[in-house]
Amino acid sequence: MSIRAKELLVLGLIAVFSLIFYVGKVSGWKAVQFSTTVSIIVILLIVLSLVWILIKTIRGSLIERRIVFLYVGIAVALPLFMSLSQKIPISPEVKAVYDSIGELPAGSKVLVSFDYDPPSAPELQPMAEAFLYYCFVRDLKVIMIGLWPQGPQQANLAIEEVFEHEDIKPKNLKYGIDYVNLGYQAGNEFVIQRLGSDIKAMFPSDYRGKPYDEIPLVKNVKNFSNIDYCFNLSSGFVGTREWVQIAVDRFGVKLGAGNTAVQAPQMYPFMRAGQLIGLLGGMSGAAEFEYLTEWTGKGTKYMLSQSFAHMIVVAFIIIGNVAFFRSGRKSRLDR
Amino acid sequence: MQTIAGITILGRVAELTAQYETWLEVPVCRSMVMITAKEIVRESYSKVGRPDAFQEDQVYYLTDDQFGYAAAIDGKVVREKPATMFFMGEFFAESLILAETGNSIGAIQIAGTAAPAQLPFFIAACDFTLIGEELFAASAYLSKEPKLLGSIKGQDVGKSLILVAILVGIILETFDIWSFSTLFSVID
């Protein structure tokens, strides 16, 4: 069979595979979930194949980079089907967010600002879900806003996800009384500034267009002084830095934050200076917070993929060095 | 400023490609850079007496989008397999996509950027990398103009002052003689 034929065959398989599972999804198939034994068998197979590659490398036949690509794809995809859990060390900054929410009495008002867009969702959406779940479990009132155009949509996705949980369904939380989504407002840091004086002026209605005064939850919420806690999910400008400089420094708000892994290190100085109560950094922050709040979300599963992927990269660094030393020794022998 | 340094190096490279009749292509990601780059390459070709060899379409615009640009360049690199690739100027996350694809076809790759976050990727994937300040020094050095060479010397004088300041500062601060670091505080 020629390469061309093999390629077309693979294309056909991909098309059939996608069609079958798409029709399955539409007709309500349950998600595919490996049992623990299957997961361990899959891991063993991957490890064995890596050892086999190592042996091949020692024998002098080097692998090409597309094999590395294949392994990265496998290392990222398969853990999403697995139900394994890994021991996640809880960092102090994540524990600080958990404790600070734990101290709030029931009925306190929490303002959550969604300042990110879909490309940063893999890191920040799990944090949003875990945080909202934990707020509702503790019977807190949640006011959601967005300083990025797609923020409110991410908020609604998180609400849908959280409301399917069996701990939250019996509470049958009502829109406008237990939680509200005030939508997006342009203006970046000037929006934060106005929340300090008059929220209604900045958000005259919620994201469905319902006037501010007709929403029971926010009717007598004038500004930050009526808000007990703020939480900001951020992946760039406008984000946590502006919330600290304006909401915390000028209006003395209690602020927690969730940031992408690349941006989190820049927020540690605010943590050390006490301006930021706590910080969830990247996927590991999301997984730690999920572990603390016992919310089974994607963060923990994603962290499994992260661990697998990092192990694969480390394994190929080792294999690469074996190949290098072998070729070095071989050239010395040939001389 | 990084783009200006990159353009100066482009001028020098264009002179050599004109001399040795090697095909040169300059795909750009910003329209303003396209205008300047066209002028530079045209002038370099006429400087070495080959104005006829210059073609308008050697310098062309692709898209302002960072990854759209990377996708188009990757496609072209794999299809046309250039012998040498230059990455000079300001780069963001797309640096490794470009450099790794260039490496996969075996091209000689020379990079130069003053974006600290992208230097590790160019170091890992390119044959030669101008690290930060070296990009500006290279553009001055290639121009061979006395004044520009003088500015490299000026940068080194600046460096000497900074080295002395660090040494003296650390000693003063460590033994708590005088708070030297306040000299360098900056208003936002």
Next chain:
Amino acid sequence: MEHFALWIGGFLTLGIISFLYKDNPWYKLSEAIYVGISAGYWFVSLFWDNFYGKFWIGVFPPDRVNDAGELVSTGRPDYWLIIGGVLGLMMLMRLLPKIGWISRWALAFIVGATAGLWLINYFSSFIMVQIQNTVIPLFGENYGASSHVIVGNIVVAVGTFAGLVYFYFSKEHKGTFGATARVGIFFLMITFGASFGYTVMSRMSLLIGRIDFLFGDWLGMIK
């Protein structure tokens, strides 16, 4: 409509990933769509946000109907913006070969202003602040630092010093000067390796997001 959108997303995602195997028609099509759509996206965004949103509305502020239903003008026109409009026009003169050279005036303005702004910004944030952070008491405020912080401070001082020596151009790297420069390159290599290793996690997160779209949102195989 939802189905169609998910299949388009799946098709384009797999089209881009197929490039890892080799250049193929599926990737070429996805690349062509991406170049066209992204160039158009920025063209439209810059038109509405910059040209219309800043220039047009700034110079000719449209009247607005306020809450009470009366026609109210939104404010004084900002005539300084006309300079921006003139510069933009000069840039467009590039289309007419005969007076195309006038676009250089606009370019000269942009380059001059950028040079002026960057000169100060980079001097303060890339030189002054960095020196201030380096010139710190090695043993901490009144000698209270823990051992690994002290070792850290010494490492930072030596590393910054040697790193700067490596960037010295006008003196041959020989003798003690050369040795210091060599220590400098050691530190640079640690910096590059550590930064590389640090970014692996965020690059993997992007791929996890796409795989989650393929197997989750599109094919519904994972919850």
Next chain:
Amino acid sequence: MRRAIPLLITGIVGAVFVVQYFVPHYPFNMMSNWFSDWFAIVGACAIVLGALNLMKISIQKVIKRRADWGYAAVIVASFLLITIIGLAEGGDFRDPGTKFDWLYKFVYTPLSSTMFALLAFFVASASYRAFRARNFEATLLLLAAFFVMLGRVPVGYTITEFMPVEYRLSDLASWIMSFPQAAGQRAIMIGIGLGIVSTSLRVILGIERTYLGGD
């Protein structure tokens, strides 16, 4: 006329923008806002040139039936599709529900996030090829990447859980990031600062002219 005046403009404008940093009074304090507005307007005009260039080259390719001309036609079609829709939809073209927003969400975002995600594969293949202990420097590069990578995932923590608190992999990784990595980064940044300051001075003083091109 073609070079003298532009150099003069660059010099004056550059000097004024240096001075505005030190003089917080009108009109200087307004300068950087004005400049960012003018820069945005000029950028909006310049992209017209870029778009026309892209269209010219793609359409020529289609007319002359050069290799892969079909894909050039796709470039032209998709550019015109989103541009006409976007311009027709008026100022709030980004609002949820518009056709432009549909194209952004279901065509542009999958393409750009997947292109970005390719980095995960290239990071792995670059590590496999580049991190080899050829010499002492390369070994430092390798070890730094190795420890920071391992230190950032839970597996790295579990491997070295028995070690005392300060010496676990995650602590080692953050020590490397806070001290040696910061030192090298600082040296690079100071070097870049000096390079940019000297290039800016050269441009303002008219010594650096290459960006103006020929006569």
